[in-house]
Amino acid sequence: MNESAILTGCVCPGCGAALYEVVSYETTILSCLSCGGLAASRAQVEAMLTRRWGETTRGAAGARRAAPRVGRTPACPRCGAGMEATPIDPALALHVDWCARCDLVWFERDELAVLGLSAEPADS
Numbered sequence: 484m485n486e487s488a489i490l491t492g493c494v495c496p497g498c499g500a501a502l503y504e505v506v507s508y509e510t511t512i513l514s515c516l517s518c519g520g521l522a523a524s525r526a527q528v529e530a531m532l533t534r535r536w537g538e539t540t541r542g543a544a545g546a547r548r549a550a551p552r553v554g555r556t557p558a559c560p561r562c563g564a565g566m567e568a569t570p571i572d573p574a575l576a577l578h579v580d581w582c583a584r585c586d587l588v589w590f591e592r593d594e595l596a597v598l599g600l601s602a603e604p605a606d607s
């Protein structure tokens with residue numbers, strides 16, 4: 484349990500639990516403490532990837548490729564609109580759910596693992 488987690492009115496699109504605001508990789512993101520999912524803006528994701536991998540080694544995450552997303556996309560935890568599958572990074576064959584209205588990217592826990600990210604970085 485993250486002591487600085489703040490309960491929000493947003494609901495996890497994965498498991499339906501309430502999302503918490505947590506500080507991770509020096510930015511405030513929405514995290515599901517039940518299933519390990521995470522929501523952040525694309526700019527925040529960029530910053531997290533850069534912080535995790537560095538500018539030059541970022542593509543290393545692409546070594547672990549995820550299967551293309553198929554099927555339904557969940558509803559945005561912030562506005563409830565349907566999200567669309569979007570590639571998160573040209574170097575990665577990973578599609579994540581993205582709300583164009585909120586600019587909010589939703590990651591499931593296995594998708595975070597592919598990126599080498601987690602809501603609670605081990606190096607902090």
Ligand SMILES: [Zn+2]
Pocket residue numbers: 495496497498499500515516517518519520
């Ligand atoms: Zn969840």
Ligand SMILES: [Zn+2]
Pocket residue numbers: 559560561562563564582583584585586587
């Ligand atoms: Zn939205």
